[in-house]
Amino acid sequence: MTSERALAETAKAWPFEEARKLLKRLDGRTPDKGYVLFETGYGPSGLPHIGTFGEVVRTTMVRDAFARLSDIPTRLFCFSDDMDGLRKVPDNVPNKEMLARHLGKPLTAIPDPFGDAHESFGAHNNARLRAFLDAFGFEYEFQSSTDFYRSGRFDAALLKVLERYDEIMQVMLPTLGEERRRTYSPFLPVSPTTGRVLQVPILERKLEAGTIVFEDEDGRKTELPVTGGHCKLQWKPDWGMRWAALDVDYEMSGKDLIDSVRLASRICKILDGQPPEGFTYELFLDEKGEKISKSKGNGLSVEEWLTYAPPESLSLFMYQKPRAAKKLYFDVIPRTVDDYLTFLGKFEGEAAEKRLENPVWHIHGGEPPREPVHLTFSLLLNLVGACNAEAPEVLWGFISRYAPGASAQSDPILAKLVDYAIVYYRDFVKPTKRYRGPTADERPAFQDLLTELEALPDTADGETIQNRVYEIGKRETFPSLRDWFKACYEVLLGQEQGPRLGSFFALYGLPESRALVARALAGEDLARA
Incomplete structure (x- = not known):
């Protein structure tokens, strides 16, 4: 462990860079709470999505790297903002009419539209989140915003928000439009008459009583404690309050939340907290280069990726260049799988310091599987x-x-x-796939290919076969070797790009490969073969 720790102190992989940054912030000492707290957030108005996976897997990679650098205990909270009011009815749920009757209420106060015996819509989606994370084997602790508000675990921090209300308003008001400023308050009272989370002006604050006064939906002046789940905070003040209340040490966020992180950090400091160490990752793009949007449905879901490739390949996609915008669509899957196999194949023969730079170390928490990589x-x-x-x-x-x-x-x-x-x-x-026959100019080359394949023993390896294919391309009349290989792919495989032909012929078998070339020369429809 000592030698690995020494190597981890200079490893260039980004999770180690993040872990060292966090260790420096702590000055190498265990926080007063007894552990380092990593956090990820989740809005449970919808089902878990690929961004949720990306944030948890990347945070876990940093946490694993930190564990190689220090013996300080760590915890990971996956925090669900399930006390938020439901603003609109999602498209992908049943019983929309029922949900529409509960708009504005906390997600954990709305009946489960799926009828799965969960006590609320929020509880249903929280269960889906936990099942989602458990399926990947993440080590985490699920936390509910509703539980924290109602149990009183946020009470001290909420009273401090009430006390420093004006300072928080000075942070928030300049970021709002003129109309919103007139009604804005960090506190969102939960109406005792309708159960809805209200965005209403605060008429009076009573510091000693720990209460606020507002006009309820029935027009009556109402006084409520800010504690005990009677109120929640707007999400940016809520984020900063949570950082201060829990003493969060590390939290990632997307590029679209840069301004929100800045505001939450200022509020955290107003509440005597230290904002967590952060990491800003780029957002995903679709194949047209447009930002992926859940409402547009132009992205690729976790379930879709896992239909066609193993979860380790998705983890690799999240690991690679997290600060660069990447296109996330079906065509990236095969290449990412092959990249994973390449890194896995290299790992066993690498020096110890190189292993810490290998993505599979981070994907598998330092213990990648030992299995030969036979095929791409x-x-x-x-x-x-x-x-x-x-x-x-x-x-x-x-x-x-x-x-x-x-x-x-x-x-x-x-x-x-x-x-x-x-x-x-x-x-x-x-x-x-779009097969074509060889042109008149190409036919001699394909006849040459058949002759070369017939001259080779059936046991010839991929490298030997590849050399023969390569030589044909050099001696035949093609503008370039690339044109020769492209012709092979189009004629034999029905596509413009393809694998290393020597490896493919060896895998398919030389008898079968000879027959394939012969059928192409005979003008057979290979699409029907």
Whole structure:
């Protein structure tokens, strides 16, 4: 552990840089509360989404890195803002009419529209969040805003907000439009008559009594304590209050919340707290380069990604360049899976200091699986297409010949990739395939390819085959080698890009590869083969 700690102190991977920043903030000492607190936030008016996963997995990576640098205990709170009032009825829920009758009420005071025996809509979505996080094996502690407000755990901080009301207003009012300023208050009282969370002006503050006075929805002047769940805070003051009340040490947030972080930090300081160490990550873009929006539905969900690829590949996508905007759509999946396999294949042979720079160290908390990487995902996709396989057993017939000893039992990662490849090929690759026959100018090269493949023994390896394919491209009349390989992909695989051909022919088998070229030369429709 000592040697690993020494290496971690200079490791350049961004989670280690973040962890060292946090350790410096603590001056190497355990906080008075006895642990370092990492936090992520979640608004449970909708179901968990890919941004939720990204924030938790990245925070976990920093937490794991911190554990290699220090023996200070850590905790991770996944905090649900479930006392927020429901502002609009989500599109993806049943019983919309029922929900519409409860608009404005805290999410935890609204009946569950799904009828799943949860005590509220908020409780339903919180359960979904926990199941979502548990499915990935995250180590975390779920926390409910409603529980903290109603149990009194925020009471001391809320009374301090009341005491320093004017200072907080000085922070918030310049950020608001003229109309909003006239009614704004950090406190949102919960109406005792309707149960709704109200955005109303505060008519009077009574510091000694710890109460506020406002006009309720029935027009009557009403006095409520700011404690005990009778009020909640607007979300930016709420964020700063929570940081101060819990003494949060580290929290990430997206680029779109930079101004909110600044305001929450000022409020945290007004409440005698120290804002947490932070990390600003970039937002995801769709394939057109537009910002992903839940309301637009132009993104890629966690469930969709996991239909076609393992969770480790999604973790890698989150790990790589978190401060750069990245396109998140289906075409990035195969490349990301192959990048994961590449990093996994390198790990075993790397020096200790290099392992800490390898993304799989961070994806697997320092203990990546030890399994040989026999095949890339791209190769598997092309194998599925070449043999029109819809059953894993068919693919395993080719794989076991290419990699003797490999099996679904001994190679669980590969076994999962086989299943994913079949589904991804069916949904995304097959519909886009466009085979063509070789042109008159190309036919000599393909005849040459068939001759070379026939001259090779069936046991020839991928590198040997690749050299022959390469030599054909150099000696035939193609403007460039790229044009030769492109012709091979279009004629034999029905696509403009493809795998390393030597590896593909070796995996598919030389007898099958010779037959494939022969059928193309004979003018057969390979799409129907």
